[in-house]
Amino acid sequence: MHEFSLMGEVLEVVRDSAREQGIRRVHRIQMTVGALGCVFPPALEQAFGILRDGDALFADATLEIEERPVRVHCNACGWSAEGADARFLCVECGANAVEVMSGEELTIDGYEGE
Amino acid sequence: MIKVRLMQKVMESNDAVAAENARKLRDAAVFSVDMMSAPGSGKTTILERTLDALIPALTIGVIQGDVDTTRDAERVQARGAQTVQINTGGACHLDAPAVAGALEDLDLDALDLLVIENVGNLICPTGFALGAHERVMVLSVTEGADKPEKYPAMFRSCSLALVNKTDLLPVLGLDLEAFAEEIARVNPDMQILPVSALTGEGMEDWYQWLRDRMAEGQ
C-alpha cells in the first residue's frame, strides 16, 4: 500500500500550492496514472478518502484520476500496440527496439479551488 | 474558482533526495546497489556469501530495509559489514529520505561498496528511486518463471537479474532457459546471472559483475 505515501505526497504538493495561491478550499484534484506505474487507482482513492478526513482544505474535494494504458511502438518496424496487447520485444520483427510511449505517468496535473 | 495547473511528478521530491544520495555516494567513490525481490528469494543469503567473499579486499556497507526485525541486519553485521537497519515500521518500500538518513550513519569515505537490501516486495519499491547506481533483482527459481510478466515495471527498473536457488532446478523440473526467455520478454536489456547462494555456483560471476561495475566508476 505505497499508495498511502503517494497520496500523502500529492496532498502536500497541493497544500503548498494552495497556500501560495490563497486557496482555502480545494474542489477537485486531477492526476494521471499510467498502467505501468505500479499504482493502483482504487487504492489511491481509498487513501485519499482517509487522508483528507478532518482536513478543512480538502473537505469537499474530489479526486479525478485519468488512467493511461501501456502503449508501445517498435522503432525498427513501426509495430505498435496498446493495453493487454503491449509487449516489450517486438512481436512483428522481434527487435529489441520497443519504446514505451505511455503508461509510466504518475503526475499531479492540477487542482481547482477557491 | 481558481484553476491551478501543476503537471508535477508525484515522485519529484523523492527523486530530488535520491539525486542528492547519488551525489554523496559518487563524491565518496562508493559504488551502490539497490537489491529488490519478493520475500524469501535469497537477498540476505546472497549478501552473506558476497560479504564472505569480498571482505576484507573491499570495505562494504549494508543498509537493511527488510521489514520489522533486526535478524537480517544481525546476519550481515556478523560478517564484517558496516550495517544500518532502517526501521520501515512495516512500510512496503524504502524511499530516498530513509536512505539519506541511513547514509548519515555510515562512514562513506571508508566504503568501496554499499548494498541496500530493499523490502521484499515486487510492486511498491518500484517507483521509489533511492540514488543507488544500479538496481539488481533477485528472482528465485521457486517463484516460477511467470514473475517478470506479472511485475514488468519492477523487472524493467533493474539492470541485472540474479536468478537464485539454481540448485533447486532439478527438483522443480525447470530449466534456466524458461526464466531467461520470460525476463527478456519484459526487459530485453536485462543481464541475467544464474546463481545458487546455497552452493556458491555462479556467485563468482556476480562478484565479477560488481568488480567490473566498480572499476567503470573509477
Ligand SMILES: Nc1nc2c(ncn2[C@@H]2O[C@H](COP(=O)(O)OP(=O)(O)O)[C@@H](O)[C@H]2O)c(=O)[nH]1
Ligand atoms: N536451496 C536454496 N535455498 C536458498 C538459496 N538462497 C537462499 N535460500 C534460502 O531461502 C530462504 C530465504 O532466504 P533469505 O536470504 O532470507 O531471503 P530474503 O528474504 O530475500 O532476504 C532461506 O531459508 C535461505 O536459506 C539457494 O541458493 N538455494
Ligand SMILES: [Mg+2]
Ligand atoms: Mg532478507
Ligand SMILES: [Zn+2]
Ligand atoms: Zn518491430
